[in-house]
Amino acid sequence: MIVELSPGLILICGGLLAPLLPTRLRPWLMIVLPFVAFAHILALPHGEFGRVQVMGLSLITLRVDGLSLLFGYIFLIAAFLGGLYALHVRDTAQHSAALIYAGSALGAVFAGDLVTLFFFWEGIAAASVFLIWAARTEHAYRAGMRYIVMQIGSGVLLLTGILIHYWHTGSLNFGVIGLASPAGLLILVAFGIKCAFPLLHTWLPDSYPEATASGTVLLSSFTTKVAVYALARSYAGTDILVPIGAVMTAFPIFYAVIENDLRRVLAYSLNNQLGFMVVGIGIGTELALNGAAAHAFAHILYKGLLFMSMGAVLFRVGTVKGSELGGLYKSMPYTTGFCLVGAASISAFPLFSGFVTKSMVISAAMEGGYFWTWLVLLFASAGVFHHAGIKIPYFAFFAHDSRKRCKEAPAHMLVAMAIAAVLCIGIGSFPSLLYSVLPFNSTYDPYSLDHVVAQVQLLFLSALAFTLLVRSGIYPPELRSTNLDFDWFYRKPGRGLAVAIGRIADDAWRGLTAIGAWTAHRALGLIEQAHGPGGILARTWRTGAMAFWATMMLAAYLVLSYLRS
């Protein structure tokens, strides 16, 4: 017998019950519950379960197939690693938020209909923002506000799209949607906000670097990857995604090169890696979709690992600004090693995970004859090695010695990083393990001679460029700075505009109330004139005057009745 329960609800219930547990036990929920949920999904056969009737809508709360299982596995691994990494945290809000967040992400990928998806979509937004606010700084509070506005905006667009879609088609199935109807466009934009499409991306580099050390690790795993999953479900083979994804791979790396906050550099490279997945979904062939899914899987591990290593630096040193760091390999040798594994994986070195997954997308672009896209992807591959593969470890752990000395990261962080590092190398060295759980059967072989040589050449000569630029002093130094991104438009002139509109509205309101008050004052004056002491209608009249006016009225009545006849 199978329990027809979304595995997400296991974690969400844990999150709701967490505040009731003793403080010492609370952090262990995030370590134990992923195993429970894992056992649950392993026991599930493919198919649609958990049918519920709500207000005449028939919902499928649990759909199990290759794609949802793949994302289910990796989300549970990420939740477990994130929980292990956060074992030192004594903050109920963070524990609850993390569990509800991971559970919602899990629920979303097992959702069989759009209403269930929407429910978990909002759960992701609402829970994740607490991981940003948990940093308890003014910057984090404000970035969290901007984050939640974007996320809720995505939810509103999704709901509107779902309603129109249901009205047109009568179906709530979370399957292929496409761009044939306006509903399809609305839902694509909703997914696009969460997937950090160009110009909709600003919440990502804005908020992730402001969250807590352990919070960012979780944030990097779930939100954007749920969006990738949703795109793969509903928009596979949608042509427009190819150029969108290509732009995503290329433009964030320019920011990454000049950014000083190393966790923000990682946020930009996260955006760049999402681009590879979006391109794969846009191409839409079996190889491309397998590549997008596999890359999402590998990406969660190595990006989590990189964020963990930078989180450890933040935890021990108190800053991750490139301008303040350097030479930390002396204090944190293990963290340095794990960071290098993450760096090699994101750069797609042979034997590391990125190599066996990203190359599927690039090969699919090549097979499909997407020449310019292919060229952009190559540029982005060189670029990501440059800023995430070299810049992150170089400025944090090597470069000039900042003469900062600290302790090595705590043991639980090191264990979490070690597991992630082993998985990165495992996937890269034995890709058939990952290929066997991909949604389509795969015969892809990444380890052909020409491919390995090509990739190694690309990477080594990129590193050569870095070496020569640094040694010649041309390489831009790390500077304390803010780099303007698209969010400038709403944070500066947009804010100015809003303030100006507010001021005009304020003035208009004040004018209106003044006119109203004046009118009321006048009216009251007139009434007072008539009814006030000495007013014409308030006088005591003599009986004679009354009799006179009564006679006058009767006379008028008489005259009028004559006129009528």
Next chain:
Amino acid sequence: MINRPDPHEETYWLDDPRNVNRLVYGFYVVCGLLLAIDVFVPKHSPFVIEHTFAFYGVFGFVACVALVLIAKELRRILMRPEDHYDR
């Protein structure tokens, strides 16, 4: 948590600039070898450009130099003081 290094701290192998130079020169040699073996590698790509000598190496080098130089110029337009949004 953060301490200044004590003056008697052991010196690391990488602290000696000569060792760094050794690493860098070794790296140059590896790069040269990688370019040299390109002649012996069969190419299968449908794109003709890939069949030119050491396409990936040259592309990676040029791409990264261009990336850094453009990003450096972008700083002129994009860079603001750290507290830009706090004011």
